[in-house]
Amino acid sequence: MNFEDDDAPLSKTQRKQEMQELQALGERIIALDPAVRARLPLSDDMIDAVEETSRIRSHEGRRRHMQYVGKVMRKEDRAAIRAAFEAMDQEQNHRNAAFQRLEKTRDALIDDDDALEPFIDAHPDVDRQTLRQLIRNARSERQRGKPPASARKLFQLIRDTVGL
Numbered sequence: 001m002n003f004e005d006d007d008a009p010l011s012k013t014q015r016k017q018e019m020q021e022l023q024a025l026g027e028r029i030i031a032l033d034p035a036v037r038a039r040l041p042l043s044d045d046m047i048d049a050v051e052e053t054s055r056i057r058s059h060e061g062r063r064r065h066m067q068y069v070g071k072v073m074r075k076e077d078r079a080a081i082r083a084a085f086e087a088m089d090q091e092q093n094h095r096n097a098a099f100q101r102l103e104k105t106r107d108a109l110i111d112d113d114d115a116l117e118p119f120i121d122a123h124p125d126v127d128r129q130t131l132r133q134l135i136r137n138a139r140s141e142r143q144r145g146k147p148p149a150s151a152r153k154l155f156q157l158i159r160d161t162v163g164l
Helices: 012-031 044-053 059-073 078-111 113-122 128-144 149-162
Strands: none
Touching: 012 044, 012 059, 012 078, 044 059, 078 113, 078 128, 078 149, 113 128, 128 149
């Protein structure tokens, strides 16, 4: 007899693992903000199941409902949903990287006098007077151990100047 792996029935353990994965994916969908959730390719049944979750208060009722969500997830295009999640994760990673670059720029402006001119050359439309004042204030706050209010304002100015 010649059996192929694709034709073999799933074991009970494999079926349970698949259902747990589907429930976990459903939990992730439920946790999303409705505006973000709208970007996912979900069927009407899945949208109804997700919206119903917010009305369930009982712990046991929620557990049973999550099993139902896992059941509905079987009919969904899981590859498309995972691809949409991956795209959202990549967007978030790009935003985080850009945020970190802005923080490094801010720290360089505060720590190093030589960083000011290259920044102004790269962004000639920046308000130079405000930029210099915020840098001075941020340095002063740092030396006195004060909260970094000017550093936050400097970050906002850099972010607005760069266009993020």
